[in-house]
Amino acid sequence: MLISSTSRLLRLHSAICDHSRFGDCCNLRGVNYASGVAGIRDETGNNLGDHLSMNRQVQNFASTVEQLRRYFMRGKSRNTSTTTLVDNYLSKCIFYAGMGSN
Numbered sequence: 429m430l431i432s433s434t435s436r437l438l439r440l441h442s443a444i445c446d447h448s449r450f451g452d453c454c455n456l457r458g459v460n461y462a463s464g465v466a467g468i469r470d471e472t473g474n475n476l477g478d479h480l481s482m483n484r485q486v487q488n489f490a491s492t493v494e495q496l497r498r499y500f501m502r503g504k505s506r507n508t509s510t511t512t513l514v515d516n517y518l519s520k521c522i523f524y525a526g527m528g529s530n
Contacts, residue, residue, distance in 0.1 A: 434522075464479065
């Protein structure tokens with residue numbers, strides 16, 4: 429909810445994709461890796477059903493970065509490194525990580 433509200437306030441043109449449903453297909457529009465019962469420890473929330481641990485969410489982000497690297501590699505000039513292109517792109521992104529307690 430916080431992410432959706434923030435994207436509306438920032439006047440982002442489209443909703444941020446849910447990585448668990450769409451995978452890496454919408455990287456350039458934004459990706460939400462959230463899982464409602466995730467915690468720092470992998471076993472947090474196991475008793476509450478299907479969820480993604482924080483480690484899995486970080487792995488999903490790493491997968492997205494790799495997808496971006498391949499995407500930018502296609503159109504880069506010979507004098508620009510792919511890492512520089514990805515770093516520049518990510519430096520313009522908003523990252524939010526939240527932990528709560530119930």
